[in-house]
Amino acid sequence: MTDEKIIIGEATNFPLNGRLTLPKRMDGLVPAVVLVHGSGPTNMDEQIGNIAPFKDLAEGLSQKGIAVLRYDKRTFVYGKEMRNDRSLSVKEETIEDAILAANFLRNDSRIDSNKLFIIGHSLGGMLAPRIDAEGGHFTGIIIMAGSPRKFEEIIMDQNEAVLKSLNTFLKWIGRKQVAALSSKLANIYQLSNEEAKSTRVLGKYVKAFYLKEMGEHPSTDYLEVLTKPLLILQGEKDFQVSVEKDFNGYRKLLEDKSNVTFKLYPNLNHAFMPSVYGEVRKAKKEYKVAQHMDHQVIADIANWIFSV
Structure with missing residues (x-):
């Protein structure tokens, strides 16, 4: 793979450093994904403690022939300026930059603009259908550890x-x-x-x-009318969202839709890594243990993208 430093929103008031990870061998146009962070101010690797799920995703997917765009979250870079903004919403925090990232990929002559996907993790997964509807216009949507709830x-x-x-x-x-x-x-x-x-x-x-x-702007409103391919993933040992209320909530909401694929992984946590403590109050300790995203999760995402 190759790694290129890029800037998202270069002409805006909030330019963000990012990386475009590309497959080492590219015979023609390649599919691409935009990675969208969970809650809180995080860098382009979505680093928490000693884990970096977005770095794992970028490297793993690019080795399988898929370009990956990741970037620092706006609140990570401009948190001091933004925290006193009384009107702050997910639109400014997340949605606008994800759409800019999608347009960045569309303007790259190496990318197949008909094979452009969004991977939203946690809160990013909850917002992914809205990002798509408000201007992302993706080929398909991947929700990792998201929720249909508020x-x-x-x-x-x-x-x-x-x-x-x-x-x-x-x-x-x-x-x-x-x-x-x-x-x-x-x-x-x-x-x-x-x-x-x-x-x-x-x-x-x-x-x-x-x-x-x-x-x-509940995600259910977007999901109920969505017809494009949708992949929903969760770890069974996720203590930040619930298998019963969230993963099965998606299943119940979308049970009649043929465009949806569900994957539930035994013994994986919210970051799709092996569960360590399995308790929300020990989240900091859980993420201090250096680990990598499960290889099967990355393989399943890549296979699904190539199947669409």
């Missing part, structure tokens, strides 16, 4: 899982905190946009508007 529902589930793992005293304190968060999140759709922009819901900077805007 983001605030997943946040509450994660908090409840942590709560259950605490001792009696900490559980008493935690229950009050979780109840307060639940009350805040339950109210976001009753707020006007202006009220939502001035209401903090998570930490110092996440405003209710961020969740409200996303929740008013």
